[in-house]
Structure formats: C-alpha cells, structure tokens
Amino acid sequence: MDNDDFSKEYVSEEETRYEDEKKEKETDKFVVEDKIYGISKPRRIIIRAKLIHDKD
Amino acid sequence: MIKIDRKFENRVCQGDLIADVEFIEYAEMRSGEIEISKIIFPVVIVLTQDCDLEQDFNNRLKNKEKGGSNQDKYLISTLVAPVYNVEQFYDGDHLSELGLKMQTISKKAKKTDNKFLRHNQNPRYHYLEFPDDFPLPNSVIDFKHYFTTNLEYLKRIKPDNFIGKVSELYRESISHRFAAFLARIGLPST
Numbered sequence: 476m477d478n479d480d481f482s483k484e485y486v487s488e489e490e491t492r493y494e495d496e497k498k499e500k501e502t503d504k505f506v507v508e509d510k511i512y513g514i515s516k517p518r519r520i521i522i523r524a525k526l527i528h529d530k531d
Numbered sequence: 532m533i534k535i536d537r538k539f540e541n542r543v544c545q546g547d548l549i550a551d552v553e554f555i556e557y558a559e560m561r562s563g564e565i566e567i568s569k570i571i572f573p574v575v576i577v578l579t580q581d582c583d584l585e586q587d588f589n590n591r592l593k594n595k596e597k598g599g600s601n602q603d604k605y606l607i608s609t610l611v612a613p614v615y616n617v618e619q620f621y622d623g624d625h626l627s628e629l630g631l632k633m634q635t636i637s638k639k640a641k642k643t644d645n646k647f648l649r650h651n652q653n654p655r656y657h658y659l660e661f662p663d664d665f666p667l668p669n670s671v672i673d674f675k676h677y678f679t680t681n682l683e684y685l686k687r688i689k690p691d692n693f694i695g696k697v698s699e700l701y702r703e704s705i706s707h708r709f710a711a712f713l714a715r716i717g718l719p720s721t
Contacts, residue, residue, distance in 0.1 A: 512574055518570070520568075
C-alpha cells in the first residue's frame with residue numbers, strides 16, 4: 476500500500492462547539508477597564524504528528 | 532474615535548473583531564508524519580461583505596431547518612485582516628515573534644509619518660482609535676496582510692473570542708479603503 480495512504484483523519488485536539496441556537500446576548504467582556512486584547516503579538520506554532528496508516 | 536457595536540450576533544458579521552484567529556500556513560505530509568504550521572493572530576477584523584455573510588447564514592439555516600434545495604449562497608472562506616497594537620506597530624516589532632522586522636513610525640503626534648497613519652492617509656493601513664472602555668488598545672489594520680479563514684471555524688470560535696464589532700459607518704469606511712488598496716494599480720519603481 477502506498478505510504479501516504481491513511482484511513483484515519485488527523486483530528487485536532489482543540490475541539491470547540493458552536494451552538495446554532497445560541498440567542499443574541501450582550502457580551503460581558505466590556506465591563507473591564509484594562510486592555511485585555513491586542514497585547515500579545517502574532518506567533519507561529521508548528522505541529523508534527525505521526526500519521527496512522529490503514530492496515531488493510 | 533470609532534464607534535463599537537457591542538451586541539453579540541449569532542453569525543459572523545463584517546467588522547467583527549475576533550481574538551486568537553489561526554491562519555494555516557501549510558500542512559505537509561512526509562515520511563509518515565504531518566507537519567502543520569500556523570500563525571495565531573491576537574486580533575483580526577472581518578472584511579467580507581456583510582450581505583454575503585448574511586446570505587450564507589440564511590441559506591445554511593434554511594437548509595438545516597427546512598431542507599432547502601440549494602447551497603447557492605454558501606461562502607468558501609472569509610476575508611479577514613490582522614489588527615496590530617499601535618504601540619508595537621510604531622516600534623516596527625509587532626511581528627517580532629515571527630522573526631519579522633517592520634518599518635518604524637514616529638510616536639510623536641506632530642511627525643508627518645505619525646499624522647499620515649492616524650489620519651488614514653497611507654492606503655495600506657487603517658488606524659483604529661477605540662473608546663477608553665473598550666478592551667482593545669488603539670490599533671492598526673494592515674491591509675497587505677489580509678488572509679482568508681474558514682467561515683465555520685470563525686463561527687465556532689466567535690462565542691468565546693468575540694471582542695466587539697466596528698459599527699456600520701466605520702466598517703464601511705474600512706471596507707472602502709480596503710477595496711481601494713486592493714484595486715490600486717502597481718506602477719514600476721523609478
């Protein structure tokens with residue numbers, strides 16, 4: 476079998492959920508006085524993972 | 532100073548300011564391994580036209596609830612641009628963690644380059660002065676660094692990462708300047 480073939484897709488550990496039914500709401504992030512966003516700088520992350528190959 | 536709409540909307544909107552948005556630089560497979568390189572931008576602004584985003588949302592909702600007959604209004608991706616902290620931007624080191632040194636701009640308000648930036652006379656940049664009670668420092672959009680991201684991904688992270696939305700009049704100004712920047716005619720350097 477071709478080495479590049481793999482049956483199991485890579486799945487990110489960072490799974491987030493989005494609820495379509497979520498109603499409109501006022502965000503509570505605006506009560507803060509300090510600047511809590513935009514302080515850090517863009518950063519690069521490199522992820523390496525082994526591929527799981529199909530055994531068939 | 533710009534006005535901010537603080538209401539959270541269920542869909543992605545033009546002018547949304549969203550924190551910690553990932554941009555996949557590449558995903559490469561070799562020798563039984565996959566390598567993914569991504570940049571995480573602390574803040575981005577959504578530039579895709581709001582009518583397109585609304586139609587995408589409505590088309591998907593209709594298909595989900597009533598089993599619509601087509602996916603004609605679905606978007607493939609969303610256009611966004613990074614929003615950089617202006618203090619870091621003045622120093623030219625806002626991309627230092629990516630190993631990039633950018634041009635510096637004087638912090639002195641009377642200097643020409645500073646005025647040009649804050650008065651939006653440089654087509655590449657859009658200066659954003661936020662209200663004091665907004666949790667984001669004054670910032671700069673760099674139109675040259677625009678990129679696309681997956682709409683479903685943005686929708687997933689928006690509930691946790693939504694900072695606010697640039698209100699309509701100001702977002703139209705941004706949109707108009709971005710379109711003008713993209714449509715500029717590149718002339719050879721002399």
